[in-house]
Amino acid sequence: MRPEKxxxxxxxxxxLNASPFFIVVNYKGLKxxxxxxxxxxxxxxxxxxxxxxxxxxxxxxxxxxxxxxxASLGGQLAVVTGQRDISTAAKAVKTFGTELDRxxxxxxxxxxxxxxxxxxxxxxxxxxxxxxRAKLLGLFSAPASTLVRLLNTPAGQMARVLxxxxxxxxxxxxxxxxxx
Numbered sequence: 439m440r441p442e443k444x445x446x447x448x449x450x451x452x453x454l455n456a457s458p459f460f461i462v463v464n465y466k467g468l469k470x471x472x473x474x475x476x477x478x479x480x481x482x483x484x485x486x487x488x489x490x491x492x493x494x495x496x497x498x499x500x501x502x503x504x505x506x507x508x509a510s511l512g513g514q515l516a517v518v519t520g521q522r523d524i525s526t527a528a529k530a531v532k533t534f535g536t537e538l539d540r541x542x543x544x545x546x547x548x549x550x551x552x553x554x555x556x557x558x559x560x561x562x563x564x565x566x567x568x569x570x571r572a573k574l575l576g577l578f579s580a581p582a583s584t585l586v587r588l589l590n591t592p593a594g595q596m597a598r599v600l601x602x603x604x605x606x607x608x609x610x611x612x613x614x615x616x617x618x
């Protein structure tokens with residue numbers, strides 16, 4: 439293999455090893471301006487978009503332990519990788535693909551497990567990791583606030599009963615004459 443291809447293979451191998459996921463997309467028919475816009479959106483989502491030569495990517499994927507992708511790689515392909523969760527990157531790719539109807543998701547990998555197009559689209563429909571964490575925190579804090587309210591209710595009721603009794607006794611007690 440030529441030194442240039444070896445360097446590219448090492449670069450893609452490093453990207454694959456650094457990312458918990460990758461998504462392979464077919465970008466046939468997209469203009470440079472479209473690709474630039476997609477890269478901007480993916481950067482906001484914590485992802486990267488790289489056009490890759492199929493033979494170089496095939497070797498890098500095999501070295502990364504993904505497996506043999508001979509039958510899966512064909513056409514004008516690009517790879518989406520990232521450091522954040524896959525759902526955010528998949529959502530950006532799906533949204534962009536529906537707007538232009540040219541970007542097609544082929545397949546992907548999450549922690550060395552192959553994902554087909556339908557599975558990636560399901561991940562794209564999931565809320566982001568931040569939203570899921572907020573919902574989980576809300577679920578944990580709701581029982582605690584209910585418990586505090588239940589513990590405070592009897593004390594509050596007791597205080598109201600005592601106040602009502604004190605008011606009743608104050609009204610029932612005869613008025614004392616003022617001393618001169």
